[in-house]
Amino acid sequence: MSNKAIETAGSQQAVITNNEDIVLEVQDLVVHYVLKKSVVEAVNGVSFKLKKKRAIGLVGETGAGKTTTALAIMNLVPDPPGVIKNGKITVCGKDMLSMKPHQLEKIRGKDISMIFQEPVSCLNPFLTVGEQISEVIRLHRGADKKSAAQEALEMLKLVRISSPEKRMNQYPHELSGGMCQRVMIAMALASRPSLLIADEPTTALDVTVQAQILELIKDLKNKLGTAILLISHDMGVIAEMAQRVLVIYAGKAMEYADVRSIFKKPRHPYTVDLLKCVQRTEQLFRRQINLNKAVLDPVNVPLGCRFHFRCPDVKDICILEEPPIIDFDGGKVRCWKYAEELKGERA
Amino acid sequence: MSSNVKAQVAVSRQYEKENRTLAVWRRLRSNPGAVVGLIILAAMVLMMIYSFLFISYQDIYTINSKNRFAPPSSQHLFGTDESGRDLAKRIAYGSRYSLAVAFGAVAIGVIVGTFFGAIAGYFGGWVDNLIMRISDIMSSIPSTLLGMVIVTILGPNLLNLLIAVGVTNIAGFIRMARASVLTTKNNEYVEAARAIGMSEFRIIFTQVLPNSLSPLIVTATARMATSILAAAGLSFLGFGIAAPRPEWGALISGSRNFITYAPHLCTFPGLFIMLLAFACALLGDGLRDALDPKLKK
Amino acid sequence: MLRYCAIRIAMLIPILLCVSFIIFWLIDLAPGEITDTMITDEMTEEDIQALRAKYDLDKPLIVRYGKYIWNLLHGDLGRSQISNLSVWEQYKIRFPYTLRLSIYSLILGVALAIPAGIFAAKHAGTIWDNLTTAFAMLGLSMPSFWLGLMLLIYFSSKIKMFPAAYDGTWKSYVLPVVANGFSMMASITRQTRSSILDVSRQDFLRTARAKGVPERRVTYKHELGNAWIPIITQIGMMLGITLGGSAVIEAVYSWPGVGNLLVEAINRRDTIMACGCVILTATMYTIILLIVDLVYAAIDPRIRSAYTRGKKRKVEA
Numbered sequence: 001m002s003n004k005a006i007e008t009a010g011s012q013q014a015v016i017t018n019n020e021d022i023v024l025e026v027q028d029l030v031v032h033y034v035l036k037k038s039v040v041e042a043v044n045g046v047s048f049k050l051k052k053k054r055a056i057g058l059v060g061e062t063g064a065g066k067t068t069t070a071l072a073i074m075n076l077v078p079d080p081p082g083v084i085k086n087g088k089i090t091v092c093g094k095d096m097l098s099m100k101p102h103q104l105e106k107i108r109g110k111d112i113s114m115i116f117q118e119p120v121s122c123l124n125p126f127l128t129v130g131e132q133i134s135e136v137i138r139l140h141r142g143a144d145k146k147s148a149a150q151e152a153l154e155m156l157k158l159v160r161i162s163s164p165e166k167r168m169n170q171y172p173h174e175l176s177g178g179m180c181q182r183v184m185i186a187m188a189l190a191s192r193p194s195l196l197i198a199d200e201p202t203t204a205l206d207v208t209v210q211a212q213i214l215e216l217i218k219d220l221k222n223k224l225g226t227a228i229l230l231i232s233h234d235m236g237v238i239a240e241m242a243q244r245v246l247v248i249y250a251g252k253a254m255e256y257a258d259v260r261s262i263f264k265k266p267r268h269p270y271t272v273d274l275l276k277c278v279q280r281t282e283q284l285f286r287r288q289i290n291l292n293k294a295v296l297d298p299v300n301v302p303l304g305c306r307f308h309f310r311c312p313d314v315k316d317i318c319i320l321e322e323p324p325i326i327d328f329d330g331g332k333v334r335c336w337k338y339a340e341e342l343k344g345e346r347a
Numbered sequence: 348m349s350s351n352v353k354a355q356v357a358v359s360r361q362y363e364k365e366n367r368t369l370a371v372w373r374r375l376r377s378n379p380g381a382v383v384g385l386i387i388l389a390a391m392v393l394m395m396i397y398s399f400l401f402i403s404y405q406d407i408y409t410i411n412s413k414n415r416f417a418p419p420s421s422q423h424l425f426g427t428d429e430s431g432r433d434l435a436k437r438i439a440y441g442s443r444y445s446l447a448v449a450f451g452a453v454a455i456g457v458i459v460g461t462f463f464g465a466i467a468g469y470f471g472g473w474v475d476n477l478i479m480r481i482s483d484i485m486s487s488i489p490s491t492l493l494g495m496v497i498v499t500i501l502g503p504n505l506l507n508l509l510i511a512v513g514v515t516n517i518a519g520f521i522r523m524a525r526a527s528v529l530t531t532k533n534n535e536y537v538e539a540a541r542a543i544g545m546s547e548f549r550i551i552f553t554q555v556l557p558n559s560l561s562p563l564i565v566t567a568t569a570r571m572a573t574s575i576l577a578a579a580g581l582s583f584l585g586f587g588i589a590a591p592r593p594e595w596g597a598l599i600s601g602s603r604n605f606i607t608y609a610p611h612l613c614t615f616p617g618l619f620i621m622l623l624a625f626a627c628a629l630l631g632d633g634l635r636d637a638l639d640p641k642l643k644k
Numbered sequence: 645m646l647r648y649c650a651i652r653i654a655m656l657i658p659i660l661l662c663v664s665f666i667i668f669w670l671i672d673l674a675p676g677e678i679t680d681t682m683i684t685d686e687m688t689e690e691d692i693q694a695l696r697a698k699y700d701l702d703k704p705l706i707v708r709y710g711k712y713i714w715n716l717l718h719g720d721l722g723r724s725q726i727s728n729l730s731v732w733e734q735y736k737i738r739f740p741y742t743l744r745l746s747i748y749s750l751i752l753g754v755a756l757a758i759p760a761g762i763f764a765a766k767h768a769g770t771i772w773d774n775l776t777t778a779f780a781m782l783g784l785s786m787p788s789f790w791l792g793l794m795l796l797i798y799f800s801s802k803i804k805m806f807p808a809a810y811d812g813t814w815k816s817y818v819l820p821v822v823a824n825g826f827s828m829m830a831s832i833t834r835q836t837r838s839s840i841l842d843v844s845r846q847d848f849l850r851t852a853r854a855k856g857v858p859e860r861r862v863t864y865k866h867e868l869g870n871a872w873i874p875i876i877t878q879i880g881m882m883l884g885i886t887l888g889g890s891a892v893i894e895a896v897y898s899w900p901g902v903g904n905l906l907v908e909a910i911n912r913r914d915t916i917m918a919c920g921c922v923i924l925t926a927t928m929y930t931i932i933l934l935i936v937d938l939v940y941a942a943i944d945p946r947i948r949s950a951y952t953r954g955k956k957r958k959v960e961a
Contacts, residue, residue: 076853101859109856122851126870126945136855171945187855380778484662487930489888492906492922499910500673576787580892583789584907599790603896606793607801614797617790624785632781 022090023194023227024050024073029087031068031077042068042082044251048244052194055221055228057242057259059235059274065251066231070197073229074112075104092194110140113188117200119180123172129156130168133187140191155186159216178209182216189220196221197229202237214240235274239263247271250306257331267333269311305336313337374637381633387626395446398439408432408591416609426611428601434612437593438619444594445575445623448509452574453567455513460520461563467521468528475525482521490515494577498586508587512574523566527559561638568631572624579620595620649938656934660927661713667922668709671915712919731920735902741810742901745893746886748821753828754879760829761836761875762868768841777837783830792823792896809898820897824890828882835878836871843871873943880936888929 031043043065050056058066071077073089075096089096091112099107108114116122124132133152137143143151149168156164159182172180181201188196198217202210218241221228230241238245238259245262247255247270255268266272304319305311311318315336323336375381410430417427424435467478485493494511501507540549579596581587588594590601595616602612764776799819800808807816843849844867852866853859891903898904902921909918941947 074854076850105856105858107856108854114854116847116851116854118847122847124848124852124866124870128945135857139856173946184851187851480659484659484666487659487663487933488667488922488926489885489929491889491891492925495891495907495910496667496670496922500670572785576785579787580789580889583787584891584895585911596787596789599787599793603793606797610797613790613793617787617794620790621782621786624787625782628781628785 021051022049023052023092024229025088025090026069026073027088027090029069029072029089030085031065031072031087032083032085033081034083035081042251043072046087046246046248046251046253048246048253048256050195050227050229050244052227053221053225054244055218055230055242056244056246057238058229058231058246058248059233059238060248061233064248066233066248067199068251069248070114070199070229070231073197074108074114075099076108076114106140109136109188109193110191111193112195112197113191113193114197114199115181115184115188115201118204119177119184119201120172120175122184123180125172128169128171129175129183133183133190136187136190151190152186155190156183158189158220159183159186161186176209177205178213181205181209181213185213185216185220189224189226192224193226195229196226197231199231200233201230203232203234210237217241235263235277247274252306253325253332253334254307255331255333255335257328257333261330267328267331267338268307268335269313269337270307273310305334371637375633378633378636380629381637384626384629384631384633387622388630391442391446391623391626394439395442398436398442402436402440416605416612418609419611425615426609428598428612429605429609434598434615437598438595438616441593441595441598441616442619442623444505444508444588444592445578445620447505448512448578449571449575449623449627451509452512452516452578453570455510456516456520456570457563457567459513460517461524463517464521464524465528468525469532478521479525482518485514486518490577491580494581495584495586498581503585503587503589505588508578508581511581511587512577515577516570516574519566519570520563523562524559527562531559561635564638565631565635568627568634571627572631575620575624575627648941652934652938656930659930660923663926663930664713664919664923665709667926668712668915668919669705671910671913671918671922672705672708712916731917734905734917735921735924738900738902738905741899742887742890742894742903745817745820745824745899745901746883746890748817749825749828749886750879750883752821752825753832753882756825757829757832758836758875761833762840764833764837765840765844768837773837776833780830780833780837783826784834786827786830788823788827789892789896791826792820792893795819795823796896810900816897820893820899823896824886824893828886832875832878832882836875839871839874840867843867846870873940876943877936877940880932880939884929884932884936887932888925 026049027047029043029046030041033040033042046065046069048056058069060066068077068082071082072084072087073091073096075084075089077084084097087097091107094107094111096104096107123129127135130149130152133155134145134148137148137151138145141148153164153168156167161167161179161182167175167179167183172183175183184201196217201217202213205213214237217228217230220226228241230238232238242259245255245257245259246253247262247268249270255262255266255271257267262271263275266275304317304321305323308314308318318336323334323339325332325334326338328338375385409432415427415429415431417423417431419426423433425438426434428434428437463478463482467475493515497511497514498507501510578587579594579599582589582594582596583600585600588597590597598616599613599620602609602616606613760776760780764773764780767773796808796819799805805815806818807813808819810816849862849866852862857866889903890899890901891907893899894901894903895907902925906918906921906925908914909921
C-alpha cells in the first residue's frame with residue numbers, strides 16, 4: 001500500500017511559484033505552555049507552506065507539538081496556559097495571529113476548518129447530528145432553519161454516510177466512530193473552506209474504517225479544492241494523503257521534503273526511525289509508533305540537537321550545538337550529518 | 348508457573364500500592380483545604396483525648412448554681428450554662444460523641460454497605476436484584492425519619508444513635524460498592540486470578556475491592572460530615588443522646604429556653620459541630636482530588 | 645419511554661408496601677404502648693387487658709398490620725389513637741405548611757446558588773473560586789437547626805425584626821426559609837460549579853469553537869445547555885430531602901408542619917398516627933425521587949434514545 005501511495009503522491013509534486021496559490025504559511029512558530037512551576041516549549045520554530053489542493057503531512061510522535069501547531073493556526077491554543085510567543089501565520093493572505101476574536105470567529109468554520117481525533121466525544125451529545133451541521137451553515141451563510149437542514153442533509157450524502165436522512169435526527173452516541181468522523185467532516189466542509197486541518201482523524205478508528213475515511217478526505221480534497229494539513233504519527237497515513245511532509249520532533253521541524261523523498265531517501269535519523277516502524281509493524285492492528293526509548297522531556301530542553309539522545313549517528317557536535325537548517329534538492333533538513341557532507345564536498 | 352505468576356502479581360501490586368500511597372499523600376499535603384481539615388480533625392481528636400484524661404465526671408455534671416449563665420471569660424472559656432457548669436469542658440467532653448458517630452456510623456455504612464454492594468455487583472442475577480430492591484426500600488425512607496424510628500425502638504444512647512445513623516449510610520455504600528465492582532470485575536487480573544484458581548470470595552476481597560478504594564474513601568469522608576450533622580439533629584430533636592450528657596446537638600437543644608440571655612450556650616456547641624463537619628468535608632474534597640488528579644485543572 | 649415510566653411507577657407499589665410494613669413493625673417494636681399513660685391504679689388486670697384489647701394490642705402483629713393495610717387500601721389511614729382525629733385530616737391540614745417552607749427555601753437556595761456556582765466555575769482556580777467553594781462548604785457543614793437558632797437570637801430577640809414562630813404573617817416565613825435554604829444553597833452551588841466545570845472540559849466545546857461559533861453562544865447553548873441537567877436533578881432531590889427532613893427546622897420555629905406532627909406521634913407511641921405520617925412522607929419522598937429520575941431520563945438524549953428507539957443499536961460506518 002505504502003509504495004503505491006508514494007508513487008502516485010510523488011508524481012503530483014509541483015513547484016512552488018505562485019504566491020496566490022499558497023493557502024497557509026507558517027513562519028517560525030513558537031508556542032509555550034506556561035505552567036505553575038515550569039514552561040513547556042511545545043512548538044519551537046516551525047515553518048512550512050501549503051498550496052491549494054495540496055496536502056501536507058505533519059508527522060511526529062505524541063507530544064511533538066503537532067496538535068499545538070494546528071491549534072495555533074486556528075488561534076485556538078487554550079490561553080491559559082498556552083502562549084504564542086512568536087511566529088507569523090497567514091491563511092489566504094490574512095494574518096491569523098493579529099486578528100480579534102470576532103474576526104476569528106468568522107474565519108473558523110468558514111475559511112479554515114478542523115477535525116479532531118476522537119470524533120464521538122468531539123460532538124455535542126445533547127444535539128442531534130442535523131442540528132450540529134446546520135449550526136455551521138446558519139452561522140456562516142445566514143441560512144434559515146429549513147434550508148440549513150436541507151444543506152446539512154446534502155453534506156451527509158457527500159460524506160457517504162449510510163442512511164443520511166436517518167442520521168440527521170440521531171445523536172452522536174448512537175453512531176459509530178467512523179460515522180461520527182464523517183459527520184465531523186461534513187461539518188468542517190459545509191462552508192467549503194480553503195484549508196482543512198485534520199488532527200489524527202483516523203487514529204481512533206478501526207483500520208478498515210481508517211482507509212475509507214482517508215479515501216473520503218482525499219476525494220473531497222480533489223472535488224472541493226481544499227488544502228489539507230494532515231497530522232498523524234502514522235507514516236502510512238501520511239503516505240496515503242500527503243504530497244509534502246514535515247517531520248517534527250520535540251517541537252522543532254527536523255525534515256521537510258516531498259513524500260517521495262521522505263520515503264525513498266529519508267535524511268534525518270528520526271525520519272529513518274519512523275519509517276522503520278512502519279515496516280516493522282505491517283500487521284493490521286498495530287499502527288501506533290511504539291519506540292522503546294523515552295520521549296524527550298519538553299520542559300528540560302537540552303542544548304544540542306534535540307534528537308541526539310536517540311540518534312544512532314550522533315557525533316560530538318550534535319550534543320554541543322543545535323544543527324542549522326540545510327537545504328537540499330526538494331526539501332530541508334535539520335541535521336549535522338548533512339552539514340558535514342556539504343563541508344566535506346566543498347573541502 | 349502459577350505460583351510464579353502469583354508472586355509477580357503480588358510484588359507488582361505491592362510496589363504499585365506503595366508508590367501510589369506516597370503520591371496521594373504528597374498531593375494531599377499540597378492541598379491547603381485538606382491540610383486545614385486534617386489539622387482541625389486532629390485538634391478535635393486531641394481535645395477528646397484531653398477530655399478523657401483531664402475532665403472528670405464532676406467537672407461536667409456538678410451543679411454550681413452560683414455561677415449560672417456566666418458569659419465567656421478568662422475563667423470559663425465559653426461561659427457557663429444553666430446549672431453553672433463550664434461550657435468549654437462540656438463541649439470538650441461531648442466531642443467523643445460526635446467523633447464516635449463520625450467514625451462509627453460511617454464504619455457501619457462501609458462494612459455492611461460495601462459487603463452487600465460488592466456481592467450484588469459481583470454475582471449479579473437474583474442476588475443483585477434482591478440486594479438492590481432492599482437498598483431501594485431503605486433509601487425510600489428519609490434518613491431523619493428512619494433515624495428517629497430506630498432510636499425510638501432501641502433506646503436513646505450512643506450506640507443506638509450510631510446504629511441509627513449508620514443504617515442510613517448503608518444504602519449509599521451499597522450502590523457505590525456495586526458500581527465499583529461492576530466496572531472492575533471484568534478486568535484482566537480478575538481473569539488471571541480465576542485462572543489460578545482463587546475462590547470467588549477471595550477474588551472479591553483481595554483483587555476487586557482494593558481497586559475500588561478511591562470512591563470508597565471519598566464517599567466515606569463525605570458521609571462523615573453528614574453523619575455528624577444527622578446525629579446532632581437527632582439529638583436536638585430528642586432522639587439520641589440527651590441531657591445531662593453534653594452531646595453537642597443536645598447542648599443546643601437545651602439552650603433553647605435561654606437563648607435570649609445566654610446566646611453563648613447555643614453559639615459554641617453549634618460552632619463545633621460546624622467545624623467538625625467542615626473538617627471532614629474539606630478532607631473529603633482533598634482526598635478526592637488527591638486520589639484522582641486528572642480531575643483538577 | 646412510556647413503558648419505562650409505567651414500569652417504574654408500578655414498582656413503586658411493592659416498595660411502598662414494604663416500607664409501610666417495616667415502619668409499622670419498627671414502631672410497634674418500640675418499647676411502650678399507647679395504653680401506658682392510660683392505666684390508672686384502680687384498674688384491675690382485666691380492665692387493663694380490656695383496655696389493651698380495645699386498641700387491638702392483644703392481637704399479633706400480622707393481624708394488626710393486615711387491618712391497617714386493609715383500611716389503607718380503602719383510603720382510610722386510621723385515626724390517631726390519642727386524639728381520635730383522622731390521620732389523613734391532620735396530615736392534610738399540616739402538609740401545606742411544610743410544603744410552603746420547603747418550596748420557598750428551595751427557591752431561595754436556587755436563586756442564590758446558580759449564579760454563585762456559575763461565578764465560581766468561570767473563575768475556577770482563582771481566589772474567588774476558592775472563597776465561594778469554601779463558603780459553600782461552610783454552608784453544608786452548618787447544622788440547619790443551629791443556623792435557625794442563631795437567626796432567632798439575632799433577628800428575633802436582639803433586633804425584633806422577625807417573629808420567632810409561625811404567626812400567619814409573611815414575616816414569620818423569613819427566618820425559617822433562610823435557615824433551611826442556606827444549606828440547600830450550599831450544595832446546589834457545589835453541584836452547579838462542578839457540573840459546569842465538567843462540561844467545560846469536554847472536547848465538543850473545542851469543536852464548537854473551531855466551527856466558528858461565537859464565544860457567547862458556546863457558553864450559553866453548548867456549555868450551560870448541557871450542564872443544567874444534573875443541576876435540575878440535584879434540585880429535585882433537594883426538594884425530596886427537605887420534605888423528608890423538615891422536622892428539625894419545624895422544631896426550632898414551632899412550625900405547624902408534618903415534621904412536628906410526626907415527632908409528637910412517635911413520642912406518644914401513637915402508632916397509627918406515626919405510621920401514617922411516616923408512610924405519607926416516605927411515599928411523597930419516593931415519588932419525588934422517581935419523578936426526578938424520569939425527568940432526567942426524558943431530558944438526557946443519551947438515555948432517552950435508548951428507550952424510545954427500542955434497543956440501543958450502533959450501526960457500523
